[in-house]
Each structure stands twice: as structure tokens, then as C-alpha cells.
Amino acid sequence: MADDVTTESAAPATVAVTIDGTTFDAKPGELVIAAAERAGVYIPRFCWHPRMSSVGMCRMCLVEVDTGRGPALQPSCMIEVADGMVVETASDKARQAQDGVLEFLLVNHPLDCPVCDKGGECPLQDQTVAFGPGESRMVEEKRHFEKPIAISELVALDRERCILCDRCTRFASEVAGDPLITFIGRGNTTQVNTFPDDPFSSYFSGNTVQICPVGALTATPYRFKARPWDLEQVESTCTTCSVGCRIAVQSSSDRVVRHLGVDVDPVNWGWLCDKGRFGFEATNSDDRLTSPLVAGPAGAGLVETSWSVALDRAVEGLTAEGGSVAVIGGARLTNEDAYAWSKLARVALGTDSVDAQLGDGLPAPFVLGLPRATIDEACEADVLVLLAPDLKEELPVLHLRLRDAITNHGLQVIELATTDTSMTSLAAVSLRYRPGDAASAVRTLLDASAESDPSWAQARQLLSGGSVVCVLGRPSLAEAADSVVAAADLLLTELSAVTFLPALRRGNVLGALELGLAPGMLPGRVTLDDGRDWFTRAWGELPAVPGLDTAGILAAAADGRIQGLVLLGSDPLADFPDRELARRAIEGAGFVVAVDCFLNDSSRQADVVLPAATSGEKDGTTTNIEGRISRVQQKVTPPGTARADWIIAVELADRLGIDLGFDSLGAIWAEIERLAPSFSGVTRARLSGPEALAGILPDPIGPPADRPGPLRHHPVPHQVSVPPVDAYALRLVSGRRLYDAGVGVARAPHLAGLAPGAPLLVNPYDLDRLGVADGETVRVTSRTARLDAVAAADVGVPRGVAVMAFNQPGPGAAELIDIADPVTDVLVETR
């Protein structure tokens, strides 16, 4: 046991390592197990996972390593390559050690493979076949535990099968930051478990199932659904949110049964959030729309009909008042769908009032014109400024990537927030501003002469050197977008090299905006005005003036200025921040067409409902927050006669007497590549080639000179005026939670119960001041509405602020917000 310590010396570019007789160049710092794998030698392992720290505890990866002092057994997952190192992975001694470990692992393993979900894809089973001993030499009874126990709503644990590799527990604490499962006990009776009655309710729990090397952890939504050998799979991209995690979509008997994370370097590293992983359950829901519906005779509600009848009705309704049509939604669509609808709106419906965002995002020309950062750039920045909603709730895997950068690579985060978020404890500095005052907060941050307390000074200090990336989104739906725009404009003006990662949530919202599903914007990041000539030549005549955004459309519909409303996979009644306006708009619109997968509050009131295909049911591409374009692929048949949105667009155009000019996805993409400047050079061939496995970023040099663009946002520093604070009122903050009342959650049986509800969170001091008890039901009154809510004390909420999650089951924040107000103040009283 001689203690010796290696001293650091200047690292060479590569080191020569000999593995099983073959010498090759390895990267300094690389682990032997990883180097061997690159060299084509697979060393068996259970505890090692390339995306987590090495613990070297299963001992399966023992190999003989010789660094000049003679061969010694070493765990290859802990040893870094060194120049001249000789490794034998299959020598007698190494094999003996590996066989021994395997036998030890099987000593207490139940070997219930025939009834185990993992059977057929189990590393333990595979290694046993590949390396293992024939039969058990242990006659003693095995370790017993109560068979599977639910450790959360989504994950079940069979402790008898567990081989204590520490993968799930390491994931929970290291990667997810939710150390809710742990080793309990010691030695041979160690088990993995939760604290009693404190479930593993992590947004990332499903990853533990994926990385469990045996069948100890199983996903409740998948248990006994299929056997691995019955599964078919395609690789695709998750569109639950806009991070763009790569997934494997697996099906059995034409039903999606599982999503697995696929490890791509620039994006998700193999991780998924549970909503992305299990949300496919909604796709399989019996509530899916399978055939078109039309409003029956008065009072009869919606009745099923044929596509031709429905399309005729739609065209009839939308052309009745010619010109006053608008399209809301489209962030659920693929890029190809979005392009088709963008073109349909401009050339066939004659409107530029199209908006994929629902008053909850940022202005399209602003977002598309910002200098963009990738996730990697955000992680590698010297300083990250966060002015965004709670990322763990809205862009969960981006949260994981940033968390890794912070905890393992020293990323310094300056958080600007109105209340505590999941980033608060991780940030180098977390600064508070009052809702509506984001811009003045940034001004104070950038103003060296401003007097402020030490944390502001510390933040200023951090900002003073190095590269800065800003993650930018809407921190609260009760705070107008303008305050965020003004804040970003200040950053742009003061920090010349700042780049932005937009924190906009919906699946393909950035693709939709980029393809023109935004007022005043045409496909390829060009404005209607800049692109008018180019597109008129290709498309024909375009609307004369920029159209309205969703707030504008809804206001116009409420006033009867817009007659025909198309809801393109959108539900303004649930998702638009101002529910009262949405209500009046849907009532006021003369004719409503909904294209959707489900009936929702809004589409239930439509005149025509067209069933759409959703993810897993169609091919195409999608664009993530970075602008990275990746393929989505069809695995199963859409239910009934549901079809892809682009087909619906073509059919509607057809009935309007317009030929959109394409009849296949290939043709659409060819047109996008040819016409939409920012997509120039991203050919379909590239998109199906190996280069596209991690997605393709558009060429940063910009489009060829003959095309319009590229769009640049020019900051116009401006003041945002916010009403003074009323001492009796609390200023409202409303953000989304991962699990909400949306259909994606509500129709997925295993997720539906997870929506946490929307208590009104208030600082205990304020509760005291108001004479309200923690947990008491209170009356909440805003300028426009009044509702009852349960008040809960929360020290993470600053004084003078009240937090209420958006779109939870039951009446909520959307009732209180008036979209025209820069901020929402509420009075809280006992009933």
C-alpha cells in the first residue's frame, strides 16, 4: 500500500497506448475504457457511464494495466491512459477477474429474466452469455426484498435485481440534482430506496430506467408493454419542448410504446425529461381525433364527417368575408408543415395575421434577429446571464446541461429573476427585480457607477471580463414581453459580443417563426418587407402590410374585425395569458377552424375540426432553440384519417383554387432550401446523411448574396413604463410548470396526476401582514377578475410579489392577467 502521488506535467497532444496488442494514439486524460472502445475493444462494465463520474465500484471492467511496473489489475473506468501504457483486456488474469465479478453479481440476482422487462436488452444478461460462468455455485438462499415497489408515479424498483452499480443514485444527485434515491444500509444488505413517503419525484426520473444495467428500475408506463425483440424503432427528435433532444421512438404493433434518449454531444447527452419520455402516452390516447368534425345543426355540437365535407365547410367559412382571416398556432408543426401553412396563409388566405406564439413569447423579428448562441457556447461561456423562465420547468434538459456546466466546469451564472427558480441555488449570483423592471435591472447591472449591494457588485465584476451568453425568455407571463426586449437591447448595446439562446418553450416554435408563422415575417428569417420581392417572384402576390400578432388577432376577432380564425394546434383559452380576451375572441369570431389532435376548450367551440397527425406519426424536420435542424421520423400510422398538417394545407389550398406547388415532403424541403434564406445549403441530402444525427446548424456566414437577409435586430434602448407599486397589492409572477393542464399531460395517463396545481405563493412576511394563514383560501382580485386560491407561504418569493403557476387545472393566472397591462397587480384578501 505504498502511497505515491503523480505530479502534473505538461500534457502531450496524444499518448501511445497498446490495447490487446494494437498500439494507437489516445487522448491524454481519456479513460482506458473509453479509449479501448474507440479502438474497437469493448470492455465489459456496469457502473461506468460516459456521462457521469467514474466510481469504479462494480469491478467488471478490470483489465491488466502495465505502466512499466509490471501488469496489475485495474478498473479501466478509473485509469487514464498514459504514454507507453500496455493494456490487456482479455488476458487470463483479466478474464478470471471479470468472470469472478460476474459470478458475484449473479450470486444474489433472481435470474427472473423471462418475466423481466429488461430481458433481451439486459447488459447483465448479455455479459453472462458473453463472459459468464455456466451455473451457480451458490446453494444458499438469495437476498430477498419485497418485489417491485413504486418509488415514484413513474418508476418501479425491484431491489432483488439491483446490482448496486450506483448509476441511478449518481444520476439523481450528480446530473439531475434531485438526490431523492440513495443507498441505504451497508455491505451486503445495501439497497437503493427513497426516504419513506418521499418519492423520487424528479422531472428526470425516467433516465434512471434507461441507464439501469439490469431490470431493477422499470418505467410504469412501459411495464410489460412489449418485449425488446418485438420492438421496432426510428431515431427522431423530441418536440415536447424546443431543446431538441434526440430520441429513439420505439413501437410494437403500430403503437408507440417507448421513447429512449439518444446521446448526441451538442444537445441532450442521452438525457430526456419525463414529459418528453412518457408524453407519447397522449399520442395513444383514445381521445385522439380520428376523423373531421363539423358543427351540427344548432345545439347538436360537433359531429363526425368526411374530409371532403369538412374541407368544403372550412373553405366556405374562411372565404365568406374574404380577407379577414387569421391563423394562430403552428409551434407543434414540423418545419415542412409550417412552411406549407405560412405559404397557404399568404397566398391562399391572403393574410399576414399568422402567429405561432400565443402572447407568451417574444416578438419574432427580435428573436430571429438576435445573434444566436448554441447550448455548447452557453455552457462554455465565461458568464451566462439568465433572464428567462424557470428552465427546469420549461426547457428541462437545457437545465441539465447548464447544471453540468456550473457544477463540473465552473460556469458562472448571473440570474436575473423575480422570484427563486431552480437555478437560484446554482447561480454564482442571483439578483431580484420587481416584475416589469427587467430593463432597469439590466441597467443597474451594467452601470458601474450605480450604487448597489454586494451581490450586484459581484455580478458586475463577473460581467467585466470574458464572453457572455444570455439565455433569454419570458420570466413571467404576467410581465409584458417589452420589458425583456428592452433588457436585451441594453445588453446588446453595452456588451458588443453578447449572444443569445432563446428560452422559448413550444416544440418547434423557433422553426415555425423561422418559416414565417409570425406576422411580418417570411420563411428564412426575413421580414415581409425585405423579402417581398424575392418571395413575390416565387409565390405570387403577398399581403400588403404586416398582420397582427396573436394578441392583436384576438382583439380584432373579439371586435368582429376578424371573421375567420384558424387554430393551428393551439388552444388560446388555455394558453393565451389573458383568458378573458381569448374567450371574447372565440365568441366573436364568425367562423373557427381547428386543426388539432384533440378537442380542447377552444376547438370544442370550432365550426370545423380537422384531425392532425402528431409526433411519431409523421416525417419532417424540426428546429430547436439553437436553430439546429434535425429530423423527426414517422414510426406509427396516425389514428383514423388524421394526417400531417402540410397535407391539410395543400388540400385547403386546392379547394381555394391555389396550387401550393408541392406534393411531397421532399418537394417542400427543396423549396425551403431554395427560397428561405437561412436554410440555404441545408439540403435534404445533408439532412438524411450522417452529419444530421446531431442536427445541422444553418451556415453562420449567411445566405447567398442574391437572397434577402440576414435579419439583424437593431437594439433601440428604450424605457418601459410600469405603474408605481401599490402598497396594498402584490405584483403577480406566472410561469409554467413542467406538468400542466395541457393536453400533452392531461391525456397521458401516467402524467396527468402530476400537475401540481396553482397555489398563490407569497412571502411569509406578506402573508403575516395580510393576516392570512399559510394554506388559507383567499380572494385574489386583479384589475379584471377575481378568483379564489389557496395561499402558501414561500420564503423564495420576495416581498411584494405573488407567484401563481400558469395553466394548472382549475381557474388560474390567465383569468387575472390583462394582456394590455405591462404588469399585473393583485389584491389578496381573506374571504
Next chain:
Amino acid sequence: MARLSAENVELAREIIGRYPRSRSALIPLLHLAQEQDGWVSEEAMVHIAELLDLTPAEVLGTASFYEMFKREPVGRYLLNVCTNISCLLLGGEELLEHCSARLGVPVGGTTPDGLFSLEEVECVAACTEAPAVQVNYRYFPEVTPESADQLLDDLAAGRLDEVVPPHGTLSRVRPPTPTRWAGRGREGLAIPPGGVRP
């Protein structure tokens, strides 16, 4: 049974202050809870988790690794009979059996009156005084079946109250407060290599 009392929370904060990182206070705080209640309850673990900004699972993970933390109530007197090698050679196993018979409980059990719990333990570093017994971790050397009977009688009669506090109490000396000097030893402070020159 319970969360830490106000007084113990006070003490807990002082203990936390001794360490560069608060989690290091976890084992001392578990001892504190055990001193308060005689065992470590779930409520206490939850409370400790709050004090250290950990999850209850993390507290349980650590607590369950260590033999001394009892997560179920034990008797007022925890009788630990060593049967490891040196004690084994001098009758430790027989002594354990004797105690079990005398108390009428199996090894690991607690007498119905809640007075005694009996455990077989590993080497307690009293090998030269074998066979050794600890009662609430107070040493009793070279115990014979006869002297064990006497010991149990004395304990039951309260004659050893001075020497053997109830289960959970370890050191009765509190560390000097404050032990810290202006935080110079705290993590992050660069002390020149080779120490500070007088």
C-alpha cells in the same frame, strides 16, 4: 420521535459552524438527535436535512451506513457484547448467550420494560480486557457471566447512573465555543505552502 428542540437547533448551528462545509456536521447532528430522543426518528432526519440543506434521503443514506444510529427505539441501556476474535477466545460468545438468556431476549432484542437492548458487536478496541462489554458505549472489561448479572442489576437499580447516561448520550463535554478564529482556516483561504512563518 421528534424534531430537534429549539435548544438543540441552537447547538446544531454552532456545530455546523465548525466545518468549512455544512454537510460535515451531518454525523454530529445525527448524534445530537439520538442524544435527544435515544434514537434517530424520521422526523429528526427530516429536520436535520432542513438544517443542512440536504434531502431526507441523503440524511438517511448516511445514517443507515453507521451501526450506532438506531432508526427504531432501543432500550435505555444498549448492551454491546463483543464476540470478535480476542473476546471470542476468552468467552465472548458464551457471555452473549448468557446475557440473552438472562434478559430473556434474543440478540438484537429489547426487554419489554424498555430497559435493555442486547447486541452482538464487532471489536470495540478493548481486546486486552476481553471479554468486553459496552453499555451505552461505556466500557466494562473482563466480564464474566457472574459480573454480567451484577452489571445488569446495578444498571436496573440505577446504581450506575453516574457512569452510564441513557442511550444516545456520548461525550458529556461540549466542545469549546467558539472554536473558530475569524474564519481564517475556512476553505478558500490561501495559506502559503509550508505554513505560516511565526
Next chain:
Amino acid sequence: MTVSDVAPIVSARRDDPAALTIDGYLASGGYEGLRAALARTPAEVLDEVKAAQLLGRGGAGFPAGQKWGFLPPGKTPYYLVVNGDESEPGTCKDRVLLERDPHQLVEGVLICAYAIGAAQAFIYIRGEMPLAHERVLTAVAEAYERGLAGRNIDGTDFSVDVVVHWGAGAYIVGEETALIESLEGRRGMPRLKPPYFPAAIGLYQQPTVVNNVETLSNLPWILRHGAAAFTALGTEKAHGTRLFAISGHVRRPGVYEVEYGTTTFRDVIYDERYAGGLGDGRELKAFIPGGASAPWLFPEHLDLPLDPSVVGPAGSMLGSGAIVVMDDTTDVVKAALRLVRFYAHESCGKCTPCREGTTWLATILSRIVRGGGKADDLELMLDVADNISPPPFPRAGWADRGIEPIAFPYRRTTICDLGPSVVSPLRSAIERFRPEFDAYLALALDPARTGVPVEVNRGR
């Protein structure tokens, strides 16, 4: 016999209750070592300790000064952690130092902290030793009161805080990296060395010196009397004195301080000044020379000197300074079982071979002892043992049978030495006393017995 009469170094005050108070300690030359240290530069103190070639007394026997020298320059803060977790079966010498001469340890800690420039020192004491806690805490408090700990020690600008910390019952925490994990409030599971040598990446990932209680208790003497006086004692490779705990079948079990390297096993076991020999008419069957983890030695090895550089090549180790004597009444099968059970119980559970292997061995062996042995059980156990510690396993020679010794240390498929340690008692007993195992196996062939008792291994 060559029992030397050198004056004790670390146990001089063990029978002097006055030494428990700072005044008594000061009166017997206490804190003079610290003052001598403070009068020099830390680098000079480090050189003195290096010159003394003070070998670690915790088990591994690595030279203390050399270990301190590994601290990477500039990567501050450094920490000092005192290993007072003594729990190796047979070992009880640190307890004596903690309970009987706590100031000596505190002084040693301060000297080390000064030499290495420690930002903070932690004395980690085994949880099951409340008396030691009380004594050391009192000593630390007194040292603070007298300005000998804390800020500006003894009027110099050297400052260091000493924190007394205690464990909660886990043998493995004595392993230095597990000790660090435990001190960080975690489960005491060892870290792999390399890369986690404490001197490089230790407490809070900072360079850390971990030393045993006895090791540090030598420092006051060394600083007072000089390295030369220290190296004048003992042999070329083993200097000074060392504490040995002699237990088991001897007349006067106890902790004795002897000159290192020159004294033999025979001396400490048989000499009247030490353990005084075995009981009347009893013969020596075997003895454990360095704590339960050491391979056993036998009567023909009695004349080996207590020198690690001799005992290692002879097939065992001096380890933690614990000699356990077994006379001819000993049931070695049961003795081996008890130790195998110990390792199974104390395995931290991190490494598969240790977690599963130790328990498997304990189950087989207890089945054998209960009369359920099977013919191939011994071979199976040895094979299982090989999968924890790949052969050849160190062992003592057996001249009568022409068996050559195999030198220490053992190889391992595990992270730390706990796993392979289970093999020491098992192999020692089986190889030397096979007939006794066969006798147990024969029980199972007794037609009067039916069935194989099965041990059920239940987790909770």
C-alpha cells in the same frame, strides 16, 4: 531474549492521571515539542520529521514526513485529519493514547499542522469511545484557553483550528479515504487510489494529510529530542518505539510500548515484562501478528523481529500493532468464521467482489460449522477468495512441509484492502489446519443429521 529497556516515547504518561490536565501535561515537558517546532520554520520541522523516518502506525507503515511532502505546492487550503477510528480486531493502542494522554496527541496535531500549513485540523475519533471524546475535547479546550490552539498560537502568528469529530460505527471508516468521505457527512465508502490519494485530492477535494493517532503522538518527542535520538532507537528500517496490543490466550494481555524492530514476537508474547506467556500447560497454536487483516503466523515464526521490513517478506504484516495469541484450545474453524463474519458485516458494499464475496464466504463457513458442509466447500471458498484477492495470496512459510513464504501485500479485485483481508484468516486456517475443517465436514456425513441448514440472507 533481547528486550531493550528504552524509555517509552508515546506511553510515558499513560499511568499518570495528572497528564490529563494541561498543567500536569506542561509539568511533564508538554508542549515543549510544539514550542521547539514554532521556533523553526515549517520547512525545517518537515525536514526533522522526514529525518526521523517516522513510519505510519495506522497499518500501512508509510513514512509520515514523506507523505507530508506530497502536498502539491500552492493547491491550498490543506487539511489535517487524524485517524482515531481504531477498529481493527485485536487493536486497542490508539484508545490508550486518546484516553490517557490526550494533550500529547493535540500537541502532535499542532506540530503537524504547523509543518504542513494546515488550514484546519480534524481529530476523527471512533464513535464508540465517548471517554476518548471527553478527554480529547477537554484537552483541546484547555489548549485553546492557554493560547496553544486557535489564533496566534503561543504568541506566534501561526493559527490553526482543531475540531474534534466522531464517527458512528463502521470499521471501514478507518480506511483513510472512507474517513474523508465520512468527515464530509457521507457514507464511509473508500475512494479509489489513484487518483484519490488524500495528499492530492482529500477532504473537500483539497490536499489532505491523514495520520494515525500514534503516528502523531510521536511528534512532540521527536521535536523535543531530535530526529537523531529517534533514529537511534530501533533498526535501520524501523525507528523509535511502537505500541503493540497483545490479546487472546496470554497471561497479561495489554498494550506495551517496545523498541521497534529489535524486539521479537517471542519477547512480547512470553517475556514477563510483557504478556508473560500462555496459560499453564498451554501451547501456542497460531498468532495474528498485525490485526485481523494479517495472515497468521505460527510457533516457528516467534523469533521474527517486530520489523515491517522483515515480517512483510515473511508473509504477513505488523499492520495495526495487534497481536492475537491463540493457544491449542482454539477452534480455528470458529475463529476463522468469526473473522470472516466480521469482514462480511463491515464491507461497505461498494465493490462487488467484497460485498458479495465476503457474505458468500461467511454463509458457506457458517453452514460448515453448523454441520452442513459439502465435500467441495473448501475448494469453493478458496476459489471465491481468489476472486477477491487474485493469487498468490501472501502466507507464512511452513518449513516442515517445504512451503515457502509469499510476501505481503496482497493483490485485489477491490478498491480497498478490506475485501482481501477476509482471505487472511480463511486461507491461514484452511492451509494450516485442514484436518480441523475436514472434521466439521465429516459432521455433515453423519447419517443421523438430515438436511442442510440454510442461512437466509434478508435485506430490510
